[in-house]
Amino acid sequence: MSTISFILPAFNEEENVPKIYEAIYKEVQQMPYDYEIIYIDDGSEDNTLEKIKALQQQDCHVKYISFSRNFGKEAAIxxxxxxxxxxxxxxxxxxxxxxxxLMRDMIAGYEAGYHQVVACRDRQGESAVHRGITNLFYRLINKMSSVELENGAGDFRLLSRKAVNALLSLSENNRFSKGLFEWIGLSKKNIYYENVERQHGETKWSFSMLLSYAIDGVLSFNTKPLRICLYLGLLFMFGGSLYIAAMLGSIFIQGIEVPGYFTTISAVLILGGLQLVSLGVIGEYIGHIYNEVKRRPHYIVGEANVDRSLKIVKFEPKKLKLKQKKSS
Known part of the structure; x- marks a missing residue:
């Protein structure tokens, strides 16, 4: 019998942990699949881990990994x-x-041969400001990036084993899963649903976190911001050359005039701002390089009830079994 693995990142979700388990359990009982439910406790500060352990005592299909601190959703995935x-x-x-x-429709897509079945939500219930910023982000990243992201397509998706192995072969520390899902390619089917408001608890995503996540997304899949800085530098250098030539011609024709304050301060502010923005973009890339070369692990496990020997880059069950037979 085939097995479906459910991966559930959780950070301070003590109220929702039992409810999502009950909902999944109700659905899988009507499907011809075995299952496992893996909770990833991302350093929760409430009783999330205790609730997960209580579920594990009731159902052996429940597994958990608890991080030593909050490492973020990307590490949990x-x-x-x-x-x-x-x-x-x-x-x-x-x-x-x-x-x-939606699980049934997603599994049906998997059975039809798709390697990725993606649940895409609409933006109903969100504020106009939030929708505007989100739409701007997707337009920006799709113009600048080498991958095409669909507005509303997030982490809610079903992946085949081939897709999972492809994702695990990408071991960078600065992970942007939305982009990685598109980068690996493979056949994909989209399923659309209406946005569901959170019923319990509070969102963990502040505006600053969303902004940081957006910047990581833009920088993770292209170097165009660096090219833009180069183009802007060339543009301002060309404009400055024209300005100097015009001023020199004016001196020859009309003589030397006292330079105006507005011209001076404008040049200083524009060029200074351009330099700071360029340095900021370069600094972001250097920061990403700095984090990568340190090669720190994506997360540290505090406690878990899964086999830690499975923490490898490529998980291929058949090869593991062959190795075990040879060693015996």
């Missing part, structure tokens, strides 16, 4: 993919904003 043993993996949030009722 990576940890879940590393330890998932299923033939297919279904990524879901623990806050019940990803409807478990």
């Amino acid at each position: 990576y940890a879940g993919l590393q330890h998932a043993e299923g033939d297919a993996v279904l990524l879901m949030d623990s806050d019940l904003q990803h409807p478990p009722s």
Whole structure:
């Protein structure tokens, strides 16, 4: 019997952990699949881990990995993919904003041969400002990046084992999963659903976190911001040359005049601002390089009930079994 692995990152979701389990359990009981539910406790400060352990005592299919601190959702997704043993993996949030009722349609897409079945939500219920910023982000990143991101397509998706192995082969520390899902390619099917408001708990994404996440997304898949800085530098240098030539001609024709304050301060502010922006863009790339070359692990496990030997880059069950037979 094939196995479906559910990966559920959770950070301070003590109220939602039992509810999402009940919803998933209700659905899988009506499917011809075995299952495992892997909770990734991302350094929660409430009783999330205790609630997960209570579920594990009731159902042996429940597994958990608890980080030593909060490492972020990207690290949680990576940890879940590393330890998932299923033939297919279904990524879901623990806050019940990803409807478990879509699981059947997603698994049907997997059975039809798709390597990625993506649940795309609309933007109903969001403020006009939030929708505007989101739309601007997607237009910006799609123009600048080498991958095409769809507005509304997030982490709620089903991945085949081939897709999971492809994602695990990408071991960079600065992970932007939305871009990685598109970068690996493979056949994909989209399923659309209406936005679901959070019922319990509070969102963990502040504006500053979303902005940082957006910047990581822009920088992770292209070097165009660096090229833009080069173009702007050339443009201002050309404009400055024209200005100097015009001023020199004016001196020859009209003689030397006292330079105006406005011209001076404008040049200083524009050129100074351009230099600071360029240095900031370069600094972001250098920061990413700095984080990568340190080669620190994506996360540290505090406690878990999964086999830590499975934490490898490529998980291929058949090869593991062959190795075990040879060693015996």
